Amino acid sequence: xxxxxxxxxxxxxxxxxxxxxxxxxxxxxxxxxxxxxxxxxxxxxxxxxxxxxxxxxxxxxxxxxxxxxxxxxxxxxxxxxxxxxxxxxxxxxxxxxxxxxxxxxxxxxxxxxxxxxxxxxxxxxxxxxxxxxxxxxxxxxxxxxxxxxxxxxxxxxxxxxxxxxxxxxxxxxxxxxxxxxxxxxxxxxxxxxxxxxxxxxxxxxxxxxxxxxxxxxxxxxxxxxxxxxxxxxxxxxxxxxxxxxxxxxxxxxxxxxxxxxxxxxxxxxxxxxxxxxxxxxxxxxxxxxxxxxxxxxxxxxxxxxxxxxxxxxxxxxxxxxxxxxxxxxxxxxxxxxxxxxxxxxxxxxxxxxxxxxxxxxxxxxxxxxxxxxxxxxxxxxxxxxxxxxxxxxxxxxxxxxxxxxxxxxxxxxxxxxxxxxxxxxxxxxxxxxxx
Numbered sequence: 001x002x003x004x005x006x007x008x009x010x011x012x013x014x015x016x017x018x019x020x021x022x023x024x025x026x027x028x029x030x031x032x033x034x035x036x037x038x039x040x041x042x043x044x045x046x047x048x049x050x051x052x053x054x055x056x057x058x059x060x061x062x063x064x065x066x067x068x069x070x071x072x073x074x075x076x077x078x079x080x081x082x083x084x085x086x087x088x089x090x091x092x093x094x095x096x097x098x099x100x101x102x103x104x105x106x107x108x109x110x111x112x113x114x115x116x117x118x119x120x121x122x123x124x125x126x127x128x129x130x131x132x133x134x135x136x137x138x139x140x141x142x143x144x145x146x147x148x149x150x151x152x153x154x155x156x157x158x159x160x161x162x163x164x165x166x167x168x169x170x171x172x173x174x175x176x177x178x179x180x181x182x183x184x185x186x187x188x189x190x191x192x193x194x195x196x197x198x199x200x201x202x203x204x205x206x207x208x209x210x211x212x213x214x215x216x217x218x219x220x221x222x223x224x225x226x227x228x229x230x231x232x233x234x235x236x237x238x239x240x241x242x243x244x245x246x247x248x249x250x251x252x253x254x255x256x257x258x259x260x261x262x263x264x265x266x267x268x269x270x271x272x273x274x275x276x277x278x279x280x281x282x283x284x285x286x287x288x289x290x291x292x293x294x295x296x297x298x299x300x301x302x303x304x305x306x307x308x309x310x311x312x313x314x315x316x317x318x319x320x321x322x323x324x325x326x327x328x329x330x331x332x333x334x335x336x337x338x339x340x341x342x343x344x345x346x347x348x349x350x351x352x353x354x355x356x357x358x359x360x361x362x363x364x365x366x367x368x369x370x371x372x373x374x375x376x377x378x379x380x381x382x383x384x385x386x387x388x389x390x391x392x393x394x395x396x397x398x399x400x401x402x403x404x405x406x407x408x409x410x411x412x413x414x415x416x417x418x419x420x421x422x423x424x425x426x427x428x429x430x431x432x433x434x435x
Contacts, residue, residue: 028163033198035167037133046265068130070381076373091207100136108192112185142368146208157353158298173283229370252413255318258406263390272332286341293349306357313351318410
């Protein structure tokens with residue numbers, strides 16, 4: 001049993017120390033950078049597509065461009081072992097981050113110029129924006145892990161989520177409200193301009209102080225950047241524990257991921273709500289509820305550790321999806337929509353810090369970007385796959401059936417959680433090590 005999983009419990013910071021560190025607020029601004037493009041290639045995009053008369057099954061597939069985020073581990077080794085020539089002076093993490101942010105800026109302008117009427121080119125540029133958004137997430141995750149110890153990660157994630165939700169507030173709520181008054185193309189131009197905030201942050205923040213050994217040959221580079229990060233994980237945890245941990249990671253966020261994709265925009269519209277109502281409740285009120293949940297999750301990690309907090313949040317997050325079934329029976333009622341958003345967003349936000357803190361504990365800092373990208377990709381992949389086919393599932397079972405399926409999908413993960421308890425719980429782990 002690897003000792004590094006249990007060790008951080010003894011070095012845990014107080015809640016105040018965790019949240020007051022300067023790096024926590026740098027992560028807030030970087031979180032804004034991550035949250036802004038994500039909705040623009042998924043949730044918000046679905047409204048633009050529906051307004052142009054595109055069928056639901058096609059909307060959910062096109063708006064699943066965000067699935068690119070689930071495959072970011074495939075190019076994450078580049079961010080660990082190769083510097084961009086034009087950005088060398090900024091360092092490894094900041095160089096890649098600035099490249100991705102400038103790319104998102106240009107890509108959003110491209111989406112505005114093309115519009116869905118030129119669908120093939122529009123989808124191509126959308127996928128490019130998603131790819132660059134995922135690339136900046138790789139760099140941000142690696143930066144976060146490298147600038148602070150594991151005991152501080154819960155607070156860093158909470159402030160990151162604060163910024164992330166503010167980015168979603170702009171690209172979700174503000175975009176939807178503006179859509180009732182101006183053209184979507186103009187909205188995407190405005191979204192591109194807001195990328196100036198993270199660009200300035202990247203230019204002014206410090207590069208992590210991490211020694212990186214440069215490979216002496218192409219063969220060595222391929223081994224160290226692609227093979228070693230994956231082999232290292234299995235060496236440290238053993239095949240059985242590593243495989244079961246990876247399976248748990250694959251399963252536990254399916255309920256959350258399955259309801260943040262392209263299906264939700266059409267669902268709200270079919271429930272009889274206007275763009276302004278949806279934006280105000282889901283992306284203004286809901287964002288702040290999610291922020292409160294994220295800080296609650298960060299405090300839980302600081303107080304009880306990542307593992308125990310994770311188990312509680314998985315159950316509460318999954319059950320909260322049933323609130324959308326209630327909404328189906330009260331269509332057009334803003335109070336019921338507000339109730340559903342309150343529960344789902346709070347527990348979704350609360351799940352974030354335990355998730356990231358747990359994944360961060362599994363990472364070897366010699367392969368930060370690659371291993372974290374792999375683990376976070378596995379977290380999101382199954383739910384995004386379910387979201388990809390959400391339109392077809394809804395057509396076959398209705399919205400109610402779809403939401404019930406998302407709740408039931410948490411059961412296998414909780415069975416694995418119970419089996420892994422003694423391996424990762426900070427109290428039980430020492431006795432497990434001694435057995």
